[in-house]
Amino acid sequence: MRTAIGIDVGGTKIKAVCASEKGEVLKRVAELTPSNNVNEKLVSILKGLVSPDVTGICFGVAGVIDRKRGVVLESPNIPGINNMPIKEIFEKEFSLPVIVENDANAYAYGEKWVGTGKGFENFVAITLGTGLGSGLIYKGRLFQGAMEAGHMVVEPHGRFCTCGSFGCLESYVSGRAVVDRAVTLLEEGANSMLREYQNGNFYKITPEVIYKSAFDGDTLSRDIFREAGTYLGIGIANLINLFSPEAVILGGGLIGAWDLFIEELKTEVSKRALEPLAENVEILKTTFYEDGGSIGAAGLVFHLAGEK
Ligand SMILES: [Zn+2]
Structure with missing residues (x-):
């Protein structure tokens, strides 16, 4: 079964899900956003979710996004993530396609997909x-x-x-x-x-x-x-x-x-x-109770792959 990981990186919490193509949540993780070393925290959360079924990862982050490069240009609530080359870092780390999208856009897609x-x-x-x-x-x-x-x-x-x-x-x-x-x-x-x-x-x-x-x-x-x-x-x-x-x-x-x-x-x-x-x-x-953003991010992995 094809699955995708959606990860909602908020100022307070990081919420991640692994979801099926139908939008069923198979695994979920929520942890507090650390004040520094956000990168390491994200790697450890993702390691717990990655499996051979996973087809891609989508990050939803508050802020202005450069989608092509997969970089957050300005995130007022998570300064540690500003200008971090997310796409490059995580594609290398996990050998999977990585998408970076604004968190509220990912949430909107979650509402469309299964909400x-x-x-x-x-x-x-x-x-x-x-x-x-x-x-x-x-x-x-x-x-x-x-x-x-x-x-x-x-x-x-x-x-x-x-x-x-x-x-x-x-x-x-x-x-x-x-x-x-x-x-x-x-x-x-x-x-x-x-x-x-x-x-x-x-x-x-x-x-x-x-x-x-x-x-x-x-x-x-x-x-x-x-x-x-x-x-x-x-x-x-x-x-x-x-x-x-x-x-x-x-x-x-x-x-x-x-x-x-x-x-x-x-x-x-x-x-x-x-x-x-x-x-x-x-x-x-x-x-949705809390997972709208992360579910929507997972949905975008399937949705955007279909559009290419
Ligand atoms: Zn303003």
């Missing part, structure tokens, strides 16, 4: 993690461009973004954004359950803590997610006006907060997207 996007030919997938990633499936195929919707400006004089610009969608809607917002409001003296977190050390708050407090009724936490929903709605309205997708699929580590932002998101979409386009788009929640 919520299976029945659609045109959709945008958005992944809410530490940052905000996005990918586009157009006419059933992955658009292999930047598709960095996280750096779409939604507020011209808005918050500073890690990319160097101001008012990017990611500065309002991402794990990092909700934590920054909570810390700022707490520093200003806002009243919240979050204040008691870790004996008052609210600098250690995580996005999960904020959405759990919101579900427990904390007003400040609820407001933070409502505001994120409004901005995400603005971003999605722009994407709908550009691409007229059949669906927008949302996933990633923050998707558990869906009920906290979806109402504001949909209100904003109906206010801002062109009516005939907004009426025909479905906004859907992923069914």
Whole structure:
């Protein structure tokens, strides 16, 4: 049986799967991303997954990708991987074809291959993690461009973004954004359950803590997610006006907060997207728990091999 390895290299975790051509996951591994020697960690994970059935390896990495050379040109969350010749190193190490793709693009392909996007030919997938990633499936195929919707400006004089610009969608809607917002409001003296977190050390708050407090009724936490929903709605309205997708699929580590932002998101979409386009788009929640990016990367090994 032909298999492929997909490896999602994130700022916090490295998640890898070995999958069949039908998209069944045969093996999975998840480990924390080390602060240095990422390369060695990747080799040891891959050694545990490689077998004679494996036909190729695809890396999904956050950042701008040079696909031809298989290099990540700029990865804000994993500086250790910047300019590393991934394709060259791993093709030599494992004698297998290696593909390097953006992590959110790989995730979008995962949705198309075996996820919520299976029945659609045109959709945008958005992944809410530490940052905000996005990918586009157009006419059933992955658009292999930047598709960095996280750096779409939604507020011209808005918050500073890690990319160097101001008012990017990611500065309002991402794990990092909700934590920054909570810390700022707490520093200003806002009243919240979050204040008691870790004996008052609210600098250690995580996005999960904020959405759990919101579900427990904390007003400040609820407001933070409502505001994120409004901005995400603005971003999605722009994407709908550009691409007229059949669906927008949302996933990633923050998707558990869906009920906290979806109402504001949909209100904003109906206010801002062109009516005939907004009426025909479905906004859907992923069914992947954590593996969407790595499964999609494995799928790209089969998909791109078929296109050559
Ligand atoms: Zn930005």
